[in-house]
Amino acid sequence: MRAILVKSTATGALQLIVSTLLVFITIPTFVGKLGVEVYGVFSIVALVGNVNTFTNLGLNAALVRFLAQQGKSRQSDHDILASLIILLVILLPLTAAGYIFREAILLNIFNIPFRLIVDAEWLFVAMLVSNVFLLSGQIFAAILESMQKVYLTNIYQTLNNAVYWGLILVALSLGYSLQGVAVATLLSTLVWFCIVVASSLRAWGGLSISGFASNGVRAAKKQLRYGLQIYSGSVISFLYEPLTKILVARFLGVTEVGLFDIGVRARNQVMGMVGKLVYPIYPLLSQESNPERVRDIVHDVEQKILYAVLPLVGIVLLTSKPLISMMFDSHVDTIAITVACVVSAYLLGSFTVTPNYQYLLAKGYASKTVVLQAINVVVNAGAFFLFLPWLGYYAVVAANVAAILTSCGVSVYYQHRYLNSLILDSWRQTAYLCASFLVACALGNGFSELVDAHAWKLAGIPIVVMGVTLFQYRLFGMVTRKDIARYFGGNSLLSKWSAVILCR
Numbered sequence: 001m002r003a004i005l006v007k008s009t010a011t012g013a014l015q016l017i018v019s020t021l022l023v024f025i026t027i028p029t030f031v032g033k034l035g036v037e038v039y040g041v042f043s044i045v046a047l048v049g050n051v052n053t054f055t056n057l058g059l060n061a062a063l064v065r066f067l068a069q070q071g072k073s074r075q076s077d078h079d080i081l082a083s084l085i086i087l088l089v090i091l092l093p094l095t096a097a098g099y100i101f102r103e104a105i106l107l108n109i110f111n112i113p114f115r116l117i118v119d120a121e122w123l124f125v126a127m128l129v130s131n132v133f134l135l136s137g138q139i140f141a142a143i144l145e146s147m148q149k150v151y152l153t154n155i156y157q158t159l160n161n162a163v164y165w166g167l168i169l170v171a172l173s174l175g176y177s178l179q180g181v182a183v184a185t186l187l188s189t190l191v192w193f194c195i196v197v198a199s200s201l202r203a204w205g206g207l208s209i210s211g212f213a214s215n216g217v218r219a220a221k222k223q224l225r226y227g228l229q230i231y232s233g234s235v236i237s238f239l240y241e242p243l244t245k246i247l248v249a250r251f252l253g254v255t256e257v258g259l260f261d262i263g264v265r266a267r268n269q270v271m272g273m274v275g276k277l278v279y280p281i282y283p284l285l286s287q288e289s290n291p292e293r294v295r296d297i298v299h300d301v302e303q304k305i306l307y308a309v310l311p312l313v314g315i316v317l318l319t320s321k322p323l324i325s326m327m328f329d330s331h332v333d334t335i336a337i338t339v340a341c342v343v344s345a346y347l348l349g350s351f352t353v354t355p356n357y358q359y360l361l362a363k364g365y366a367s368k369t370v371v372l373q374a375i376n377v378v379v380n381a382g383a384f385f386l387f388l389p390w391l392g393y394y395a396v397v398a399a400n401v402a403a404i405l406t407s408c409g410v411s412v413y414y415q416h417r418y419l420n421s422l423i424l425d426s427w428r429q430t431a432y433l434c435a436s437f438l439v440a441c442a443l444g445n446g447f448s449e450l451v452d453a454h455a456w457k458l459a460g461i462p463i464v465v466m467g468v469t470l471f472q473y474r475l476f477g478m479v480t481r482k483d484i485a486r487y488f489g490g491n492s493l494l495s496k497w498s499a500v501i502l503c504r
Helices: 002-034 036-055 059-070 074-100 102-109 114-146 150-173 178-204 212-238 241-251 254-278 281-287 291-327 332-351 354-362 366-391 394-419 427-450 454-476 481-488 493-502
Strands: none
Touching (some): 002 036, 036 114, 036 178, 036 241, 059 114, 059 281, 074 114, 074 212, 102 114, 114 178, 254 332, 254 354, 254 394, 281 354, 291 354, 291 454, 291 481, 332 394, 366 394, 481 493
């Protein structure tokens, strides 16, 4: 597990750095050249990408699970072919329907201003076509992931992000509108698709079609039987973030969609790193048959994630305002609050319990993930309408936080029920973590009050918060040498320095 996590961490870090730099350059440029309203149009039309929710049928996760268990075999080849055929049979008619009804969707559902409808149509059609290649390519990405080659999919996704945001930046610099963005979207997807297909077939080998005529239906049923459980959760998840943007467009406006989307994209940058970091646990749990070993993996990884997340939350809360002030000229307070709340809620309430979510998927409890997604949707929508009369735009932010924290609580309940474990081991450990977080944030905020320059705040706050947190973790004995050896090895340079810093 350690070697897998190290590779995934390195490539995930590369993806985060490249993507973050490009996003931080491109989005302010986009808003500066085309305005917040046009960026809002881009944000809401991008929801077309969520068509994968209705066409994927949970096939990717199901395929990773079965291929990890079966290895390279004729049955696995048939599973791959069956998944690809099922996907295309559903995806192509849905894409055609989207094209036929594109104007009605843009005007009546997305609430696009009529003066921007032509550019919006270009982007809409480009994303429809891109989805065909994106979703087909994910079948081949699942092959690599089942072989514990998540680091390769990280690298390819990094390239995709670089090409995508790079081409958008070029289009904006040359004076193009959303039509240029549409072309960038399609080209970046085609590049990614070709690389992923070639790489997966090279690693896996050729696909055997011998016997598929007689075995194909059975393979398809197997994929659908498990995939549909995951699919139910995915369909419900569509009603979470995408529906939120549609509600904001209808009740507040397209400009507010753009403001909220900036916060969501900041969260996605964090997800791009941390999500790749823990994803290898899913095929690992799929292969592991020892219940005690499964329990230990989920419990220990979640606990260490929480240790790392708390100082990150403090840094996000304290640096959002100075960072946004350096990137945007207007709506600074609104964007900063959105980024701080959305990113912090994800780190604390979603990322922390990701290993348990993966356990539910890998060990036959996929239906429970449907419940978690449904809770997100219900709480999010209910809180939005509840807070809207009093909070206005900030109702969407408050609803997002409430939904994530509520589903987190239910996830912890499932972990206790099925694995007989929680994230932390004792109330004393909980008290130590809370004290460490509060002290680190207080000192970080004190440093922020002493300096005026935003650049100094961005440089100094993370150092103060992380330094104070590490000192307190050492003081309270939160991390042992055994923990360090488990993740970094017993004799590596990283493990030795980690022991010096964290262990008394």
